[in-house]
Amino acid sequence: MPDTALDEPVRRFLEILGPGSVITDPVRLRTYECDGLTHHRTSPGVVVLPETAEQVAAIVRVCARHGVPFVARGAGTGLSGGALPRTDGVLVVTSRMRRILSIDLPNRLAVVEPGVTNLAITEAVREQGYYYAPDPSSQQVCSIGGNVAENSGGAHCLKYGFTVNHVLALEIVTPDGDLVELSHTDPGYDLLGAFVGSEGTLGITTKVTVRLTRAPQAVTTLLAAFDDVESGGRAVSAIIGGGILPAAIEMMDALAIEAAEAAVACSYPEGAGAVLIVELDGPSPEVAHQFAEVRRICEENGAFELRVAADPAERAAVWKGRKSAFAAVGRISPAYIVQDGVVPRTALPEVLADIERISGEHGIRVANVFHAGDGNLHPLVLFDDDEPGAAERAELVSGRILDLCVEHGGSITGEHGVGIDKSRYMTKMFSEDDLATMQLVRCAFDPEGLSNPGKVFPTPRLCGEAPGVRRGAHPLVESGQAEQF
Amino acid sequence: MDPELIGDCVHCGFCLPTCPTYVLWGEEMDSPRGRIHLMGQHVGGTPLTPEMAGHFDACLGCMACVTACPSGVRYDRLIEQTRAEVERAHRRPLQERALRALVFRLFPYPRRLRAMRLPLRLTEGARRRLAPRLERISPSLAAMAELAPPVPARVRLPRRVRAVGRRRATVGMLTGCVQGAFFPQVNAATARVLAMEGCEVVIPPAQGCCGALSLHSGLPEQAVRLAERTLATFERAGVDTVVVNAAGCGSTMKEYGDLLGEDRAQNIRVVDLSEYLAEIGPVATRHPLPVTVAYHDxxxxxxxxGIRAQPRALLSAVPGLRLVEIAESSICCGSAGTYNLLQPEAARDLGDRKAERVLATGADLLVSANPGCTLQIGSAVRRRGAGPIPVAHVAQVLDASLRGLDRAW
Structure with a gap:
């Protein structure tokens, strides 16, 4: 439905960008109706494809002047609906902002535009012996701007940390259209830290300065097959408990292995109820020593087959099964929900048993893929969307898994973000006061609530509006610690 | 358009960076994921708008997305069905229709193509001078003039080439349309290499088009007719294996089962030249060729x-030959069958991108296993004024090595 409130902004966008970069045709607009999470769909009011930071700033200024909400989108691979557009709003797509602006190896950093893919950064410096450490499974597709918004992780974040640990500075467009630089060297509040992971609610990233990491001297990847996830889980706890910090420890259960086999023929050991991928990296002697330890621990915990990837090609083969696991599930199920939750590592066996029980109760299969080292679960809830009621049951199972995570002292999201999908679960983790405090941060950046509204927070609220059911002033305001905008 | 095949797409986006038009334009509608979404819209009742048709037409059909897709979406099938639907439901502007009629009445007919050889040869200089002026009238005609290669002397192939030494197999050989008309020396080299590796080569005269161009352009009826005729030709020749040296033809012929029914297609096994040579293993002696080769996928x-390793292995096995990789090797050069004639601007941008990366390798020779790519990259290199870099087929490099020649391209 063409929204006449957008007529004037669209005219301005055409002046700023030209006709080739403003999409208003309804058929074309619909291709932007969702990101990687497909069960929330909304056709955007208008899509703009800027090529420079100045254009983004000009677009946002138009939005601010007309009170039009805007949503940023990179490659559209997000799994929490963070880039879900609005019919009354503007979708700012950064897919044409994909230049690597500079590479500074002596200082180990690169400056890139937000549409550059995560993997493209690594590819640009690989020959010189460097790489960009965070590696979400979608790294060959997902944009660095999206990584910043979601504080994306990946298999190797166990040792190297998340996006926030690898972003040194950002250029952002604030919700009123100013171009601002945030740097890790700024004195005072860590605004850079606040912005990374803010899921597009504090503004749009237009330039990212990333840390480059020296490629390790040695890398060894081990694939261990277990009879069941419990013994795999015990091995994980024993490895970390033994003081070893692998670059990654990943686990897949039988169903996830089946999907990966069907998709990429990864040839994991036959009959495995679970596989562990353990990657060790660092100086050669250290890796060799740790490798012997890991091997011993796996065997002690019942690994029936151990494979070592000897070269990059073999390592890629081991990882291929894991990295393609999400989409590969499409081979064994017509539809599925990718869940993302966190539990304490020690609670893994118990939580996995509970997931199995819930799955059985509702007749909904759950495949498990997870970053075992940091307790980040990715249960894949499988269902047939043609079967009446199946989607609802899957949604229920998916929600109950999050309940389990919270009950065990974990979190409703490890790395996919809250977005639109999990905003309703925020109240399970946070009290009204917690959420109100977060809202104050949001309001400091975006008092009009135009930047990706409706995401993260369970109930959309304007700044200055009394939050929740509470009457009277916010406790922080009352105590003189905060001021409402 | 099969809704089930459309439903297989889980919208993960892994195809985006492999899609040439997404690489060029960065728009969802010109990515495989976006095009599948458009197909879904049409199946769901949205009429096929000219905008929609434009995004389907802009797809090169390079199948890089099929390689990248973890969910196993049959985009190849989907785009074939979609192209047929576009031909049915969409009325193209007059100029476009005329151009397509010209292309589809010329290229799938080897005899008509051969008839073009003399006028092309006579007008070689004039063509190149004319190309810039043609650009204003029709970019497609300009592209055609620019792409047409210098026409080599005609090579007449015998019906049967005897195996050198002990005969290990008897195989049929497809001569192809563009390959046969413009690169007869590649066919000659293919026949010699096969013979030197111990194969008796059967080359039925008067072969027709295999149907690839029609199938990839939404003309399934023409494709079925041509495929049927091609199969019959080789069956009459009494072979059960047909070796193909043109990638586009080989991929279509391998799908005859889908096109004509598995029963109809089961008598003939289709193999690519590299695939076949790797399979039977070498017997002939390789002589050194001191040359740096960039191999184009x-x-x-x-x-x-899925043939990537075999041609590289064959080339690397030639003593003295150094093989270098081209950056972004999985991105299409823009040739894509008739794409460079029907979508000349996008094809030109992709050609330029490819030429830049080919030249950056510093190779003395570019090896390509498809005549369309050879024409496209050759013309892009010429356009940059940097070349000409010689372009040869794998068969020609092997032929030179087996015969102990300095070069044969």
């Missing part, structure tokens, strides 16, 4: 047939 070989 033809989409219909790498993506559609």
């Amino acid at each position: 033809a989409c219909h070989l790498a993506h559609a047939q």
